Amino acid sequence: MLLVPCPHCGPMNAGDLTYNGESHRRPDPKTCTPKEWRTYLYLRENPSGWLLENWYCSSGCRKHFKIERHTLTGELRAPVLPGRKPGATQGDMK
Amino acid sequence: MAKHRRVDYRPNRHRTSQAQVDVAIDESSGLLIRRHGLELDIGLGPRRAKPVKEPWDELKGGRVDKTQTQTTTGTNTKLFRRPGNPLRRDQKLSCVRQKSCAVGSQRHSPRGALKERKTEVGFELPDLLTECRLGDVKAVGGPSEVQFLGHGDEGVEAPQVRQVTHLQIISILLNSLLHPHERIGQTESMGKNKPPAKYSAVGLLWRGLRKQSWPRVWREPEFKNTYDVVIIGGGVHGLATAYYLASNHGITNVAVIDKQYLGSGGSGRNTAIVRSNYLTPEGVAFYDRSLDLYHSMSNDLNLNVMFSERGHLTLAHTDSALRTMNWRAEVNKLQGINSSVITPAEIKKLAPSLDVSADTRYPILGALYHPPGGTIRHDAVVWGYARSADAYGIDLHQKTEVLDILVEGGSGPKGKGPGGKVTGVRTSKGDIHAPTVVNCTAGWASQLSNMTGVTLPITTHPLQAAVTEPVKTFLPTVVVSGSLHVYVSQTDRGELVFGASVDPVATYNMGGTLEFTEELAGHVLELMPGISKMRLLRQWAGLCDMTPDYSPVMGPTPVDGFFVDVGWGTYGFKAGPVSGEQMAACVANGATPELIKPFELSRFTEGTLVGEKGAAAVGH
Numbered sequence: 001m002l003l004v005p006c007p008h009c010g011p012m013n014a015g016d017l018t019y020n021g022e023s024h025r026r027p028d029p030k031t032c033t034p035k036e037w038r039t040y041l042y043l044r045e046n047p048s049g050w051l052l053e054n055w056y057c058s059s060g061c062r063k064h065f066k067i068e069r070h071t072l073t074g075e076l077r078a079p080v081l082p083g084r085k086p087g088a089t090q091g092d093m094k
Numbered sequence: 095m096a097k098h099r100r101v102d103y104r105p106n107r108h109r110t111s112q113a114q115v116d117v118a119i120d121e122s123s124g125l126l127i128r129r130h131g132l133e134l135d136i137g138l139g140p141r142r143a144k145p146v147k148e149p150w151d152e153l154k155g156g157r158v159d160k161t162q163t164q165t166t167t168g169t170n171t172k173l174f175r176r177p178g179n180p181l182r183r184d185q186k187l188s189c190v191r192q193k194s195c196a197v198g199s200q201r202h203s204p205r206g207a208l209k210e211r212k213t214e215v216g217f218e219l220p221d222l223l224t225e226c227r228l229g230d231v232k233a234v235g236g237p238s239e240v241q242f243l244g245h246g247d248e249g250v251e252a253p254q255v256r257q258v259t260h261l262q263i264i265s266i267l268l269n270s271l272l273h274p275h276e277r278i279g280q281t282e283s284m285g286k287n288k289p290p291a292k293y294s295a296v297g298l299l300w301r302g303l304r305k306q307s308w309p310r311v312w313r314e315p316e317f318k319n320t321y322d323v324v325i326i327g328g329g330v331h332g333l334a335t336a337y338y339l340a341s342n343h344g345i346t347n348v349a350v351i352d353k354q355y356l357g358s359g360g361s362g363r364n365t366a367i368v369r370s371n372y373l374t375p376e377g378v379a380f381y382d383r384s385l386d387l388y389h390s391m392s393n394d395l396n397l398n399v400m401f402s403e404r405g406h407l408t409l410a411h412t413d414s415a416l417r418t419m420n421w422r423a424e425v426n427k428l429q430g431i432n433s434s435v436i437t438p439a440e441i442k443k444l445a446p447s448l449d450v451s452a453d454t455r456y457p458i459l460g461a462l463y464h465p466p467g468g469t470i471r472h473d474a475v476v477w478g479y480a481r482s483a484d485a486y487g488i489d490l491h492q493k494t495e496v497l498d499i500l501v502e503g504g505s506g507p508k509g510k511g512p513g514g515k516v517t518g519v520r521t522s523k524g525d526i527h528a529p530t531v532v533n534c535t536a537g538w539a540s541q542l543s544n545m546t547g548v549t550l551p552i553t554t555h556p557l558q559a560a561v562t563e564p565v566k567t568f569l570p571t572v573v574v575s576g577s578l579h580v581y582v583s584q585t586d587r588g589e590l591v592f593g594a595s596v597d598p599v600a601t602y603n604m605g606g607t608l609e610f611t612e613e614l615a616g617h618v619l620e621l622m623p624g625i626s627k628m629r630l631l632r633q634w635a636g637l638c639d640m641t642p643d644y645s646p647v648m649g650p651t652p653v654d655g656f657f658v659d660v661g662w663g664t665y666g667f668k669a670g671p672v673s674g675e676q677m678a679a680c681v682a683n684g685a686t687p688e689l690i691k692p693f694e695l696s697r698f699t700e701g702t703l704v705g706e707k708g709a710a711a712v713g714h
Binding site for chain 2: 001002014015019021022034035038039041042043044045046047048071072073074
């Protein structure tokens with residue numbers, strides 16, 4: 001079982017959240033080429049290690065949030081986002 | 095929920111302890127052998143001084159204590175099979191035993207043992223012809239844990255298997271009369287461009303009478319630094335590609351590399367179901383060719399793969415599902431595939447244990463019936479391809495991990511990426527120079543492709559499966575329910591094998607979850623309320639390489655010399671032979687064959703996806 005800490009609801013069972021996969025920067029649809037857009041849509045790094053992901057708290061606060069997860073061990077940590085200190089652990093998420 | 099509680103989730107509850115098993119063997123194995131039980135020496139007999147490695151050492155991964163086999167009088171590892179008495183098929187079959195050899199040799203005088211062996215051979219002939227059928231080898235939880243459970247000779251509803259077996263016996267007997275000196279599994283004589291040595295009845299008798307140990311089924315080759323083709327991944331796809339490269343195109347300077355043992359990934363973890371009733375014409379044509387190859391496989395590879403063509407039912411619980419079934423049936427008919435929609439009454443006739451009443455939560459409204467579908471022994475497929483590929487001189491390097499793929503002249507960092515050219519592979523045993531590298535890994539496909547600078551449209555999700563204790567045969571077909579996310583089939587041993595859809599969260603972790611068993615038990619009981627007291631033996635997971643359109647990625651990549659055969663997701667096993675054949679043609683001719691043209695990697699950047707989700711998502 002994977003307990004994912006929602007920034008608002010606290011630890012939630014992963015089954016209660018919606019997993020939205022790898023977090024990518026979306027290219028500007030007005031200026032990008034179809035190839036760039038499809039690359040954004042389909043291609044994935046899919047690493048065995050730390051991965052920045054999008055989650056949606058579908059049965060809780062209904063907020064989207066990002067979190068870093070180790071895809072082999074299931075470990076979770078706060079993502080390095082603007083305004084946050086790098087290397088923060090799961091406990092710092094609250 | 096009341097139904098849920100009646101299923102015992104604890105996988106170990108039913109298992110006897112090692113001590114109990116040993117006592118049971120001491121008390122009963124003499125009797126078993128006097129019937130027609132089979133005792134197979136996996137280690138060394140007490141008389142032999144020189145250590146010999148057996149193929150099963152590889153299969154058992156790291157769990158075999160090699161020091162045991164190097165002492166002449168020390169403890170041996172043995173596998174005991176319960177007798178294949180059809181009258182007592184419903185009895186509980188139990189698992190691995192490790193036993194000291196001293197007990198066995200004291201109990202039976204050599205002369206007595208010889209007589210008993212003769213009897214065994216007489217009774218077990220059809221079985222032994224299938225070579226490695228020691229029981230079901232399944233990795234559980236971790237990568238290298240292996241269990242041997244029961245025996246696999248209790249096929250009841252498998253007339254095709256029997257036909258093949260009988261034909262094989264006749265052909266083998268004829269062959270043994272023509273070539274009396276050819277011995278079983280003889281690896282010494284295997285050279286390049288020769289078909290594998292035939293298993294013959296004379297050789298079988300000879301070994302039985304002489305109490306000879308069985309030779310390795312494939313070599314443990316020396317590590318070479320140059321190959322024409324390096325295939326990464328020793329599963330069905332990798333080995334089939336190697337085999338067809340040699341047999342169809344004469345390319346034998348090939349290495350197959352696997353970081354564990356052959357068939358340790360998805361090839362040994364799937365639920366062994368094959369079918370060809372897909373939704374798109376591309377998919378139908380592809381899988382039908384695969385089914386053809388599976389049909390002739392036992393004869394082609396001289397190894398019984400236990401193809402049981404028992405029929406495949408895909409249940410429809412909603413109007414929309416029934417509409418899709420009709421659509422699929424029409425697409426299939428147009429392509430010449432035997433497939434039709436049947437009513438609940440007909441379903442009840444085919445599989446009486448299914449609850450087809452109208453007052454269930456998900457009433458069964460109809461089903462897509464596909465008679466050519468069925469199950470195959472997946473380990474036998476891996477072993478058959480490995481043995482045949484080895485006979486052609488292809489090197490199978492197990493326990494060799496790929497650390498990097500060497501690329502020159504690419505547009506990305508370190509000369510990798512599009513426009514580059516593959517020069518070799520860096521492995522845990524050293525560098526290999528090769529102009530062609532084929533990626534046939536499943537869950538690890540992205541990681542290997544990333545080594546060349548090619549990004550794939552793949553995410554890795556685990557797919558869990560579970561198996562119950564063995565019972566009498568009652569389920570004659572494969573039953574699939576898309577709405578309930580479950581597929582069930584009964585193995586030849588009588589165990590029910592369940593599979594489900596992939597876990598929603600991408601991960602490389604192969605641990606099982608309680609949520610899976612809970613959900614599975616609930617859904618299975620919706621279909622078959624009668625099995626509520628059956629107990630689950632174990633569950634396991636395998637890694638699936640999921641693509642956005644549920645179709646595979648095959649063929650060349652932007653890096654010259656780097657080919658992929660990945661993205662098979664949850665249905666790679668049923669496509670193993672045909673994808674091996676087509677990939678071999680692709681690598682040998684340098685051009686993508688028509689059959690796999692729709693599945694090229696470039697379809698994602700060109701936007702020409704092949705949507706198979708309707709037929710492939712849960713429909714196994």
